[in-house]
Amino acid sequence: MPPPPIIPTRIGIVGLGLIGGSLALDLCAQGHEIWGVSRRDTTCQRALQQSIVHHASTNLASLAPVDVVFICTPISAILPTLSELAAHLTPTTVVTDVGSVKGSLVTQATELWPRFVGGHPMSGKAEAGLTAATPHLFQQRPYVLTPLPSTPADAVEQVTALIRQLGSTLYIANPDDHDQAVALISHLPVMLGASLLHTCTTSPQQTLAQQLASSGFKDTSRVGGGNPELGRLMAQYNQPALLAALAHYQSQLTQLTQAIADSDWNRVESYLTAAHQDRPAFVTGA
Ligand code: NAP
Numbered sequence: 001m002p003p004p005p006i007i008p009t010r011i012g013i014v015g016l017g018l019i020g021g022s023l024a025l026d027l028c029a030q031g032h033e034i035w036g037v038s039r040r041d042t043t044c045q046r047a048l049q050q051s052i053v054h055h056a057s058t059n060l061a062s063l064a065p066v067d068v069v070f071i072c073t074p075i076s077a078i079l080p081t082l083s084e085l086a087a088h089l090t091p092t093t094v095v096t097d098v099g100s101v102k103g104s105l106v107t108q109a110t111e112l113w114p115r116f117v118g119g120h121p122m123s124g125k126a127e128a129g130l131t132a133a134t135p136h137l138f139q140q141r142p143y144v145l146t147p148l149p150s151t152p153a154d155a156v157e158q159v160t161a162l163i164r165q166l167g168s169t170l171y172i173a174n175p176d177d178h179d180q181a182v183a184l185i186s187h188l189p190v191m192l193g194a195s196l197l198h199t200c201t202t203s204p205q206q207t208l209a210q211q212l213a214s215s216g217f218k219d220t221s222r223v224g225g226g227n228p229e230l231g232r233l234m235a236q237y238n239q240p241a242l243l244a245a246l247a248h249y250q251s252q253l254t255q256l257t258q259a260i261a262d263s264d265w266n267r268v269e270s271y272l273t274a275a276h277q278d279r280p281a282f283v284t285g286a
Contacts, residue, residue: 006030006165009158012037012066014081016047016056019098019121020072021133023166024052029135030165035066039073043130052133061088068158070119071097075233078105082112089113094155100182100230101237102146102175110148115155118146118175120182121168126226136167143168146175176241183241187234188249191242193224194231 009032013020016038024034024047036053037060038044044056055062063069063085071078071085078097085095096119099105106118123141125132143163147156163170173181200209200217235242259267 003164004161006032007161008032009068009162010035010066011162012063012069013053014038014060014063014069014071014085015073015077016043016053016130016133017072018124018128018130018132019137020070021047021052021130022135022137023070023072023098023121025133025135026138026166027162028052028054032162035063037063038130046130052130060085064088064090067093068162069093069095071095071099074229075099075101075105075237079108079112082109082116086113091115094158096145096159099237100186100234102178103238103241104175105237106146106148106175110150114150115152117151117155117159118178119159119163120144120146120178121166122182122186126222128227128230138163139167141168142171144171144173144178146173146178148175179238179241180244183238183245184248187238187242188245189223190226190231190234191224191246192249193221193226195224197221197224 011027011032012035013024013027014037016024016036020036020038024036028034028051034053034055036044036047036056038047038056038058041058044058047053048056060081066089069085069089071081073081078099082095082097089095092115094115094117095109095113096117097105097109098119098121100120102118102120106116109116109118121138121141121143123137125134125137143166145156145159145163160170200206200213203209256268256271259271
């Protein structure tokens with residue numbers, strides 16, 4: 001079946017950074033009209049000069065004409081932004097966000113704006129800000145929506161249609177399930193990557209280890225060296241789920257440590273064999 005025709009939509013994007021800028025690039029390319037709002041005027045001017053948006057301002061009131069708003073600020077600014085934005089929108093406007101933690105944020109955002117649909121694109125990179133924005137960042141990547149039972153179905157459909165135009169694979173989850181899942185596959189790896197790096201940089205063999213580090217170490221440590229502000233917000237806003245994931249990880253590490261301490265090489269190999277067998281299906285979803 002051919003994809004449904006694209007209905008040009010007036011879209012507001014608050015926070016013209018990596019995610020907001022990348023969304024603006026792709027949605028603009030699909031023929032939508034984009035209103036950008038960012039904290040700094042220099043960012044707004046750059047977005048206009050680079051034709052990433054059609055209109056740009058530091059003032060949330062400029063979003064009065066739009067049909068859908070994506071809030072792409074750091075997590076800590078999502079609710080304050082929505083609180084201020086609500087006074088300027090028409091009642092039919094749909095608001096969504098891209099924050100990497102959903103939990104109580106979705107409930108509070110829905111109290112501020114009943115047509116709020118929580119969202120989280122599962123794509124990113126280490127760099128931050130508008131200069132890091134990239135076309136097709138969301139293509140063939142998961143994009144999760146976390147509507148509540150009270151969320152109007154037509155609001156979810158409107159956001160769903162835009163996400164499908166990004167080429168993303170759509171998932172629907174409740175906010176708490178989302179937070180527990182991303183704690184495992186996104187927030188835990190950031191903390192593990194950072195602690196792996198610290199293990200090396202605080203070791204007496206730091207210099208030689210660094211000289212010998214190659215692609216395997218780069219792969220395993222990559223997400224630990226990302227945007228520290230984002231990592232802090234993951235821990236702060238997803239604390240219970242991240243603590244549960246860390247405790248689960250520590251129990252796995254304890255099992256493996258014990259097998260090595262016991263010189264039980266069969267147990268070590270079985271553990272690694274299970275990981276070797278499970279990984280392809282886990283990472284490809286096949
Ligand atoms: P980012 O590159 O730092 O961009 C955020 C932008 O928001 C900044 O460039 C800043 O722009 C603007 N901003 C900050 N406070 C603002 C405010 N109060 N009002 C308006 N604009 C404001 O961060 P990001 O990586 O795009 O992350 C944005 C959101 O996406 C976060 O909620 C994060 O959880 C989520 N997310 C991130 C990733 C990832 O891998 N990075 C993946 C999925 C979801 P100026 O100061 O330049 O104006």
